[in-house]
Amino acid sequence: MKVGRYRTLFASAFALAFAASLQAGFADEWRTTSSLLGESKYGENFQRYDYVNPDAPKGGTLNSTVIGTYDSFNPYIVQGSPAEGFAPFGGGLLYETLMEQATDEGSVSHSLIADAYKYPADYSSATYRLDARAKWHDGKPITVDDVIWSFNVLKTNSPMYNRYFANVTEAVAVNDREVEFRFDQKGNRELPKIMGDLVVLPKHWWEGTDAKGNKRDVTKPTLEIPLGSAAYKVKSFKPGAEIVWERVPDYWGAKLPVKIGRENFDTKRYVYFLDDNAAWFAFIKGGLEDINVENSGRNWMTKYDFPAIKAGDVIKKQFKAASLAKFQGFAMNTRRPLFQDRHLRQALSYLYDFDTINRTQSFGLNTRITSYFIGSEGLASNGLPQGKELEILNQYKDKLPPELFTEEFKIPAFDSPQAERKILKSAVDLFAQAGWVIKDGKMVNAKTGQPFAFEILDFRQGAEATLNPYVTMLRKIGIVATLRFVDSSQYINRVNNFDYDMTTVVLPQSDSPGNEQRDFWSSKAADSPGSRNYAGIKDPVVDALVNRVIFASDRDDLIAATRALDRVLLWNFYAVPQFTRPDVRLAYWNKFGIPDKQPTYVGPDIDSWWIDPGKEKALAAKYKGLN
Numbered sequence: 261m262k263v264g265r266y267r268t269l270f271a272s273a274f275a276l277a278f279a280a281s282l283q284a285g286f287a288d289e290w291r292t293t294s295s296l297l298g299e300s301k302y303g304e305n306f307q308r309y310d311y312v313n314p315d316a317p318k319g320g321t322l323n324s325t326v327i328g329t330y331d332s333f334n335p336y337i338v339q340g341s342p343a344e345g346f347a348p349f350g351g352g353l354l355y356e357t358l359m360e361q362a363t364d365e366g367s368v369s370h371s372l373i374a375d376a377y378k379y380p381a382d383y384s385s386a387t388y389r390l391d392a393r394a395k396w397h398d399g400k401p402i403t404v405d406d407v408i409w410s411f412n413v414l415k416t417n418s419p420m421y422n423r424y425f426a427n428v429t430e431a432v433a434v435n436d437r438e439v440e441f442r443f444d445q446k447g448n449r450e451l452p453k454i455m456g457d458l459v460v461l462p463k464h465w466w467e468g469t470d471a472k473g474n475k476r477d478v479t480k481p482t483l484e485i486p487l488g489s490a491a492y493k494v495k496s497f498k499p500g501a502e503i504v505w506e507r508v509p510d511y512w513g514a515k516l517p518v519k520i521g522r523e524n525f526d527t528k529r530y531v532y533f534l535d536d537n538a539a540w541f542a543f544i545k546g547g548l549e550d551i552n553v554e555n556s557g558r559n560w561m562t563k564y565d566f567p568a569i570k571a572g573d574v575i576k577k578q579f580k581a582a583s584l585a586k587f588q589g590f591a592m593n594t595r596r597p598l599f600q601d602r603h604l605r606q607a608l609s610y611l612y613d614f615d616t617i618n619r620t621q622s623f624g625l626n627t628r629i630t631s632y633f634i635g636s637e638g639l640a641s642n643g644l645p646q647g648k649e650l651e652i653l654n655q656y657k658d659k660l661p662p663e664l665f666t667e668e669f670k671i672p673a674f675d676s677p678q679a680e681r682k683i684l685k686s687a688v689d690l691f692a693q694a695g696w697v698i699k700d701g702k703m704v705n706a707k708t709g710q711p712f713a714f715e716i717l718d719f720r721q722g723a724e725a726t727l728n729p730y731v732t733m734l735r736k737i738g739i740v741a742t743l744r745f746v747d748s749s750q751y752i753n754r755v756n757n758f759d760y761d762m763t764t765v766v767l768p769q770s771d772s773p774g775n776e777q778r779d780f781w782s783s784k785a786a787d788s789p790g791s792r793n794y795a796g797i798k799d800p801v802v803d804a805l806v807n808r809v810i811f812a813s814d815r816d817d818l819i820a821a822t823r824a825l826d827r828v829l830l831w832n833f834y835a836v837p838q839f840t841r842p843d844v845r846l847a848y849w850n851k852f853g854i855p856d857k858q859p860t861y862v863g864p865d866i867d868s869w870w871i872d873p874g875k876e877k878a879l880a881a882k883y884k885g886l887n
Contacts, residue, residue: 287381290389294359294377294453296367296772297815306370309363311857312521312868318507320851320871321527325539325549328719328748329500329532332481336418336459338756338790340481341749343503344530345492349420351459353505353528354488358388358407359456360518364859366583367772369456370518373402373489379452386452387440395512396462396489404433409463411441417479419790423778425458427451427810447811450774462487491523504529521855524870534747535721544568546849546883551866554845557622558725564847572850573879579844581863586768587632589835590716590730591794593761595786598714602661605833607690610683611733612836613674621725626839628671632826634840636771638819641827643668648820652808653827656801664831671837688737703738713740714761719751723764730836756790765794765835773822777806781829795834802828851876 293300300306308314324344332340335348345353359369359377374388394402411431414421428451429444441455465487466478476482485494491513495506505528513519531548533539542548544566554560568574592599592608599605614628631640645653645665653660672683688698695706703712716727724743731741741762746754754760767780778785783798785791805825812818844863853872858864 288378290376290378292371292376294369294456295365296450296453300362300365300368300370306517308517308520309522309859309865309868311364311855311859311865313853313855313870314521316521316524316853316855316868316870318524318870319526319873320876321529322525322866322871323548323550324528324530325542326530326532327534327536327539329534330503331500331749332483333486333494334478334480334482336414336421336461337479337481338419341752343497345494345503345505345528348418349424349459350457351490353492354486354490354494355459355461356394356489356513357457357459361457362518362861363865364861366770366861367453369453372456372513372516372518373407373460374456377452377456382446383443383448383452384446385440385442386455387434387438388455390437390439391513392437393512394489396465396487397493397508398465398487400462400464402460402462402489404436404439406460406463407431407439407458408433410461411458413461413466413478414459419785419788420779420792421458423782423785423788423791424454424775426775426778428455445811447813448774449812450772450810454775460489462489491519492528495527500532502529502531522865522867524867537721543847544574546879550851551846551848554847556722556725557618557625557841560625560845561623568849568883569847573882574847575850576845576847579846579858579864580842580860581844582842582861583635583768583863586766586840587629587634587835587837588764588766588840589629589837590762591765591835592833593758593763593794593796594798594834595758595796596714596761598712598761601694602832603690604694604696607687607694608734609833609836610672610687610690611737612671612730612838613680613733614671614839615674617726617729618839621729622839626841629837629840630669630671632767632829633769633773633822635842636769636773636822639769639771639773639822639826641669641823641830645824645827648816649823649827652805652820652824656804656828659801660828661831664827669827669830684737691737698738701738702740711740712738713742715742715744717744717746717751717754717760717763719746719748721745755794758789758794758796763794764838765792767792773818774810777809777825781806781825797829797832797834799828799832849879851879 292304293306326344330341330343332342333346334340335342335346342348351357356373358372358374360372362368362370373390373394375391377386377388379386390402390404396402408431415425427443427445427448429442432440432442434440443451466476469475470484483499491508491511492505493508495504497503507523507526533542543552564576569576592605594600618624618626633639674680674683691703696703696712697706704710727743731743734741755763779792781793781797781802783803785793786796786798805821805828808821809818809825812821846864851871853870855868
């Protein structure tokens, strides 16, 4: 199964304290590395990541499986399900961004299509200078015109980019190598840097015609193999069933510092399966999946006892990943009248028995989530609000739950039989405050008699083990919750259009929150299909706090504003917090060469691995079909 990357940061107190002054000192200077938290550990003399093997051999195939199907090679629109390797944010395997986010540091990016960038002291714009060597796979150069066209297309058609670059008014050519992005407000310290996340698309290809003479349309799904600029291109595909990527032998960026010792596989093959069980057997038999990411603590402790594990031919290993901690929970769709009362949402949050599930299903390996910014250094709210955070919250005191100022936010723990009875009673009382009572064993609306019933939407066939205990607990107070499983394409379509009552969501955060918060929480995003405002939050206070985060004057102000936002989100109970974990669990066939260390920031960087021909040959001889 595919290996994901996660972006957060653990930085030193020194870097946090001096980040703003350092960044301001770089104004109007060309920089090859961008950072929101002071200097990168490599400084401006970045040659390569310190964990990679610069002499790693190229070759071989990385085999992976994917659950579901696909019907498009255009990931930047709401329509369609993009194939593996095409990313809705960033370049995926095919395209490059202006700069590339670092794998071993948070809030740091290094040169890619752009070899440098600069910005004025008031953060009113950012200028990126293109690397003269950058070219498309057809040999044509990547131009300033491509960058400007990409910015306009993505901001128009991608809900995510639209909110991410909401304060960017235009992209303007300075000369044939420099493009300036102009902003409608000053003081957004993050915006000059995050312009480096802009993916650059080939204008001449998208505005051209296909083999049949039909004009291409960047606003529509397509299964025509697009032109790219990155280290891989599509070699072959079977619609909905398989896609194979091949390394570009004359890739223009192969010697860039971010690429040295990485992207070593000649081929990346992704085979699609309809369910987890089929993918699991593809892994243990070998040949279709080389690396399995295990998200289930129960499976990790009990399922890895097949012959290849016992023989040492499959390695089971945990990797530290500081950035892995992220919010995961059941989002309650407040666009539906059923979930619009805060007390009711609070009751539903109380009824998730994390403690029992963690003990019986996950061997105690998970941690309960207590913040939307869990794992982010210093940004999670805790205790009672004080200092600058309290000053910020006091501006909205009459619009916030009074408990926010007097009680520490806590979800009751199911740590004893007595605790369960207390929690159930608390939940019933909260439902009563919302106008719902138990009658004949069913939770019903006190005025209309309508039963309280809803649907939990999911696509993961193995998710019943963690979902069913929640459904069972809800039934104890007369709530009927139904699990609805759909295939991945249906799921993506329904989530993009907010067609669900409740669904599990994952919201990764960085240690420098900014423009992406609009996509998570803003009123505008609530009405925008494809946004990540899954709960449908429309709250002027939340909107104001999001802007306060984005336009924070310095690091201390950012911390206070983020804690205030976190606290308001928590006390409004928009989601049922679930769990997180601090590491990545991998099982992999012993065919790889792996650097002695892996980045503890993102966890395993599979792109820094390579195929060991001797190991692969030995496995192929022992296991028929393994290659």
